[in-house]
Amino acid sequence: MPTLEFWYEFASTYSYPAAWRIDRLALAAGVKVVWRPLFLGPLFHKQQGMSDSPFNVVEVKGRYMWRDMERVCQAEMLPFRRPSAFPRRSLLALRLALVGGHRGWIANFSRAVYAANFGQDRDIGDPAVLALLVKEVGGDPVADFHEADSDAIKAELRDNVAEAEAKGVFGAPSFYIPSNKTPGGELFWGNDRLEQAVAWAAAH
Template sequence: MTRATLDFYYEFASPYSYLAASRLGPLAEAAGVHVEWKPFLLGPIFAAQGYSSSPFNVYPLKGAHMWRDLARLAERYGLPPVTRPEPFPVNGLLGARVATRLNDASRPAFSRALFRAAFAEGRDISDRTVVRQVLAGLGHFCDEVIDQAETQANKDKLRATVEEAQALGIFGAPTFVTADKELFWGNDRLEMALEHAVQIAHAPQAAAQ
């Protein structure tokens, strides 16, 4: 049987990526779906769309609704109350580089912890000290990891993920991409993405019967 897989593209400045990252692990495990966590940057993608900032800043009414929506959803999911980072959007570049540098086993826990620091604790995750503290709290040799994250090779790896996302047609975060390249955008599409991942993984076996 082909194993169901799902690519999870997320941006540390994205509030809805925070919700999705907080929920994804148990849901994917229950569905039997292997998830590839893919940190990327929305800045180049927004720039290509003509935005110089988050659309939630460009359209204030949309932004105000988003923060209220986040508060409701956090309560619904049993998460801590959402704290708006200042400034918003927060600069998630260092976090994305560190997450890219970490191995597949370590990346999810770091990502969830950094999201919590930003959106549950209101901490400035662009601050190297904050990122060090998150890494140290997870048992990493924080200075070593950050130094490795800031090498040119690792920067190029993150840039390649951004280019990969653009080639797939990704325009926001979070975005989930299944093995057949179906794209599901938004925290509220997580369950649908997992269902589709399972469905296509079982399709060849079903066709053979």
């Protein structure tokens, strides 16, 4: 079965519609999705010298993006509320997603985190909010928070960032189709490229 890697970060606005669209599109095309959480801060800083969201750094771009998100979410019938804080701390949520990767609830949890942050303006940096979401998707907050804090999970997230960088990722959402051919896999960037990425995975 063809495989598509979905690289995302909870601070990324356009990853929200992508996360809610990808399983449906992949199912229709017979493509398997691998959910790959990514901590973007270090990558942004290393590649672009930024220490804040580009949408905060360039105000006119940010203003456009919020209006565009409103339109995109409306077209997808996804709830949208501009978060009262942006970007929110994503590190704990990302580590919990990795735990969910081992327990089978990563996709449900990731979608729930996006909906909380961008649909309901809840603080996904707050452990209490995340504990509720873990519970909702069938996890065990006590055990899962404990594991999220383990050296193994921390290393897994660091390894993800390094792997993403090696694959040419520089933003989220990104979609990567592994390949045995030269020069390696195919990368697509942005929610707008999801359809093309799924089609590419199905065809190659």
